[in-house]
């Protein structure tokens with residue numbers, strides 16, 4: 001219990017130090033707890049201590065933990081690959097979908113939301129690292145897709161999301177974050193304001209904040225190593 005809260009404290013300190021150094025307002029950067037594989041008991045430790053934003057990768061986990069987490073008010077973002085046959089559940093259990101990355105998914109979300117007379121906040125996920133193993137729309141196609149999403153009245157495009165390149169070379173990782181920022185500015189030029197930039201994880205969130213992140217998604221640095229490799233969550237075949 002101590003560990004989780006200490007880790008969060010440590011990250012919050014790094015967020016603050018980085019923001020101060022950049023002259024950014026500290027409140028501009030929100031910490032999302034990436035809670036895949038983490039039990040509700042451990043997530044609740046964080047939620048009961050003032051954290052309000054979590055992200056899940058798998059619909060099944062989102063569903064399984066939903067009941068247990070209800071005792072504390074919070075926001076739940078879906079940050080994993082979304083299959084169209086899971087749309088009903090994501091609408092039921094999540095407050096925002098950060099991983100919208102293709103038109104057929106956006107249209108099917110719209111249709112279901114119309115049917116339920118609901119609305120949903122979404123982010124456009126962009127594959128800024130061009131790695132085949134990662135999901136997300138290609139950067140070249142991001143503007144066109146964002147325009148389509150903006151025309152769907154049940155979806156509210158709130159931001160952009162990306163997973164940076166996995167590399168120890170900071171400058172290569174930084175390029176991914178710069179690209180997401182550029183797409184955000186290009187969108188703004190055509191009148192689409194996607195205000196949030198969800199980028200940066202345990203190993204690269206400081207770089208992401210330097211490049212304009214407003215949401216960082218941190219798992220390992222808070223909850224410890226996971227037993228599954230990330231490919232388990234990022235690969236369509238599983």
Ligand SMILES: *Cc1c(COP(=O)(O)O)cnc(C)c1O
Nearest residue numbers: 034079201202217218219220221
């Ligand atoms: C797991 C995950 C994170 C957090 O990764 P860590 O390296 O554990 O901080 C962030 N974003 C997405 C999409 C993830 O799947």
